[in-house]
Amino acid sequence: MHNISEGHHLAVQTAAVNLAEPIREAIRSELQRGVKNVFFASAGGVAFLSLPAVKFLHERSSFPVFAPRAAELVENGNVNLGKDSLVILTSVSGTTSEAIAVLEYAKFHGARVLTLVGTAGTPLQQRADISFFNETADDTSSENFLIQTLLIALAILDARDENADWDNTLRQLQTLPALLIEAKRSFDPRAAELASEIKDEQNHIVTSAGNTWFEAWYYGMCILEEMQWIWTRPVHASDFFHGTLELVEENVSVLLLKGEDGGRELEERVEAFVPRYSKKLRVIDSQDFALPGIEPVTRALVAPIVLATVLERLSVHLETVREHPLTTRRYYKRVEY
Secondary structure (H helix, E strand, C coil), rough: CCCCCHHHHHHHHHHHHHHHHHHHHHHHHHHHHHCCCCEEEECCCHHHHHHHHHHHHHHHHCCCECCCCCHHHHHHCCCCCCEEEEEEEHHHCCCCHHHHHHHHHHHCCEEEEEECCCCCCCCCHHHHHHHHHCCHHHHHHHHHHHHHHHHHHHHHHHHHHCEEEEHHHHHHHHHHHHHHHHHHHHHHHHHHHHHHCCCCCCCEEEEECHHHHHHHHHHHHHHCCCCCEEEEEEEEECCCCHHHHHHHCCCEEEEEEECCCCCCHHHHHHHHHHHHCCEEEEEEEEEHCCCCCCCCHHHHHHHHHHHHHHHHHHHHHHHHCCCCCCCCCCCCCCCCC
C-alpha cells in the first residue's frame, strides 16, 4: 500500500482496543462514586470522533449525556455540569488550549475529568483525574479515538446493566484492528483512482446519516478543508432534501458515505436522487468491506471506524497527486486567532 506502515497502524488500533478493560473499570468506578452525567467536550476535529458514541448512548441509555462545543461550554456554562459530572476530553497533542480550558473549567466546578491522549507527559494527561494514553498521530487518530469513545459508551451501558453485551462485543472488537488493515488494502486501488479523479475539483458536497454522518462532517472539515484547502459542504442526508438538493447540477460532486445503522435509508435516498442530475456521485459504503466474525449489530457500531480507516487511504493519495502534504497549513497553529 502507498505510504503506510501497516505494522504501526495495526499496533495503534490494537493498543486502543486493549484499553477496554481499564476503561471499563474506570467507568464503573466513576458511576459507583456517584457520577450522574457525562460530558463529551473535546475541542476541534477530535470532538467529531466522540459523537458516534454520544449518539449510541442517546439511543441506548437513559444516562444523561451532553456534547457541547468546548469553547461554548466555557463561555456559556451548563447547569448540569458539577460535582456529579464526568467530563471526557480527547486530544492527539494533549496540549489543545480549548481542551485545557474545559479541563480547568470542569475541575473548578467540581467535575471529574477523564482524558484520552495521543502524547504522553502533556497537560491533558497530567491534570486529569483519569487519563488513558495511546501514542497516535493524525494518520491513526480517527480510528483510535472512535474505538476508545465507543468503549466508554459500552462501559457505561455495561455498568448500568443496559444490555451492553460487553464480552461478546469486545471479542469481536479484538479482531477489528487486523480487519481494518485488510479494509485499507482492498480500498487502496480505488482510493488512488478517486484521488486522481477529484484532484482538480475544488467543491464537494459530503453527506451521510446515522452514526457515519460524523465521519462525513469530520472528513469534509478536517481533511478536505484543513489539510487540502478544498471547499467542502458537509450536510446530513436528512437535511440534503431541505435545501442542498437545489445545488445539484451535472458537474456537482457529491461524496456519499454509507453506514449500516438506521441512517442507511436516508443515505439511499440521496444515492437514488443525485445520479438523475449529476454525473459525479461517489459512494463509499462500509458494507462493501469484509469483516469476517463481526456480527451485524457490531458492524453497525464500527461502520464509522471502517469508513475512517479507508478514507485515510484517500487522504494519502490526495496529498500525492495534488502535491499538497497533509501537514501543510497557512493559519492553523501558525498565526494568532
